[in-house]
Amino acid sequence: MKTLKVDLKERSYPVYIEKECLNRFGEFLQKHYKGKRIALVTDSIVKNYYSAIVEKSIKDKGFDVSIIEIPPGEKFKTLSVLESVYDRLIEKNFSRDSVVVSLGGGVVGDLAGYAASTFMRGIKFVQIPTTLIAQTDSSVGGKVGINHRLGKNLIGAFYQPIFVFIDPLVLTTLPPRELNAGMGEVIKYGAIKDESFLTFIEENFEDINSLKNMKKMEEVIFRSCEIKADVVNLDERESGLRRILNFGHTIGHAVENLTNYKIYLHGEAITLGMIAAGWISEKIGILDKKKFLRLENLLKRLNIKSEFNTIKGKDLLNAIARDKKVKSGKIHFVLLEDIGKIVIRNDISEDIIIEAFNYISKN
Ligand SMILES: NC(=O)c1ccc[n+]([C@@H]2O[C@H](COP(=O)([O-])OP(=O)(O)OC[C@H]3O[C@@H](n4cnc5c(N)ncnc54)[C@H](O)[C@@H]3O)[C@@H](O)[C@H]2O)c1
Numbered sequence: 001m002k003t004l005k006v007d008l009k010e011r012s013y014p015v016y017i018e019k020e021c022l023n024r025f026g027e028f029l030q031k032h033y034k035g036k037r038i039a040l041v042t043d044s045i046v047k048n049y050y051s052a053i054v055e056k057s058i059k060d061k062g063f064d065v066s067i068i069e070i071p072p073g074e075k076f077k078t079l080s081v082l083e084s085v086y087d088r089l090i091e092k093n094f095s096r097d098s099v100v101v102s103l104g105g106g107v108v109g110d111l112a113g114y115a116a117s118t119f120m121r122g123i124k125f126v127q128i129p130t131t132l133i134a135q136t137d138s139s140v141g142g143k144v145g146i147n148h149r150l151g152k153n154l155i156g157a158f159y160q161p162i163f164v165f166i167d168p169l170v171l172t173t174l175p176p177r178e179l180n181a182g183m184g185e186v187i188k189y190g191a192i193k194d195e196s197f198l199t200f201i202e203e204n205f206e207d208i209n210s211l212k213n214m215k216k217m218e219e220v221i222f223r224s225c226e227i228k229a230d231v232v233n234l235d236e237r238e239s240g241l242r243r244i245l246n247f248g249h250t251i252g253h254a255v256e257n258l259t260n261y262k263i264y265l266h267g268e269a270i271t272l273g274m275i276a277a278g279w280i281s282e283k284i285g286i287l288d289k290k291k292f293l294r295l296e297n298l299l300k301r302l303n304i305k306s307e308f309n310t311i312k313g314k315d316l317l318n319a320i321a322r323d324k325k326v327k328s329g330k331i332h333f334v335l336l337e338d339i340g341k342i343v344i345r346n347d348i349s350e351d352i353i354i355e356a357f358n359y360i361s362k363n
Contacts, residue, residue, distance in 0.1 A: 070108065078146060104129075136221055136225060143156060180209065189224050284348070
């Protein structure tokens with residue numbers, strides 16, 4: 001079993017990754033948890049595919065397990081769904097020494113993790129992520145939470161799991177569009193931290209993105225988690241370094257917001273945002289043109305179309321201004337000096353931001 005450690009002193013934990021490991025989950029749970037009761041939180045789609053196999057492996061090791069099902073998708077990452085999870089935990093007499101296991105994508109992980117962080121002031125939590133975004137990003141690092149009607153992820157906590165358990169084989173049932181959007185986030189890791197990883201993705205793009213070669217996908221997930229863990233290890237609560245993970249997010253978030261979260265999946269909007277951030281980096285003279293084109297060519301292989309002809313530059317600037325990445329009135333941009341090397345700048349003119357947006361609009 002491939003294992004990497006998220007190194008956060010007393011909150012350290014392992015991330016296990018192996019193809020076809022789902023039926024061994026109970027074995028690993030036994031290593032990390034000496035209690036008896038498991039609340040397995042999952043959404044209705046993932047439940048159909050995978051809850052039986054996980055449930056069996058848990059029961060085979062002598063644990064009691066109750067399944068808590070939530071509806072699938074971002075629009076259910078809400079306070080009322082969270083409340084329904086608390087209801088079930090209370091009705092079923094879960095206690096301080098129980099454990100919440102999330103089985104699903106980032107929505108289930110974020111919501112179940114937040115339930116675990118608050119139920120009885122915090123009970124143990126384990127993640128079994130089942131989307132590429134969840135396997136390479138949201139399950140590592142401890143950010144948990146829900147949306148508020150006035151904005152995404154406004155209610156939440158930093159709460160680390162006791163371990164993360166990743167089976168890349170579950171990606172075979174993921175809708176291809178979700179997988180593709182996740183690839184955008186994977187490319188981000190190469191762009192911000194590791195040129196050789198970017199090269200690996202370039203050279204093996206077809207094998208990875210079509211899941212033809214699961215061994216390569218396993219490597220991609222491992223390296224992505226490793227990069228995310230390295231960043232989180234140095235900055236658990238996002239006070240500085242962790243911001244580098246926001247490459248592509250300034251314009252990406254604004255695009256998501258201005259299209260009312262209806263046109264783009266998050267990873268798709270971030271992919272466009274990364275092209276814009278790369279373009280700005282080249283425009284202000286800090287990134288070599290060839291390197292920008294290299295990144296752009298790879299991101300374009302994800303085939304994400306711009307569908308926001310009606311968005312005006314002014315709306316874009318307003319949306320960026322409303323976003324979290326504006327501090328004391330200045331827009332913070334994560335930009336590239338090289339592939340694998342980022343810099344944060346707060347002196348990008350509004351004209352250049354709009355030009356970058358026009359650039360992605362035309363492509
Ligand atoms: N906590 C963090 O650090 C962090 C980081 C990135 C994203 N996020 C959050 O993650 C969420 C997005 O996560 P997501 O992209 O995983 O979306 P998601 O959880 O909504 O999953 C996408 C869809 O795929 C389905 N699905 C999941 N796994 C499947 C599988 N193996 N086979 C078939 N269908 C499957 C789900 O039922 C859902 O319909 C957002 O809410 C975002 O805010 C959190």
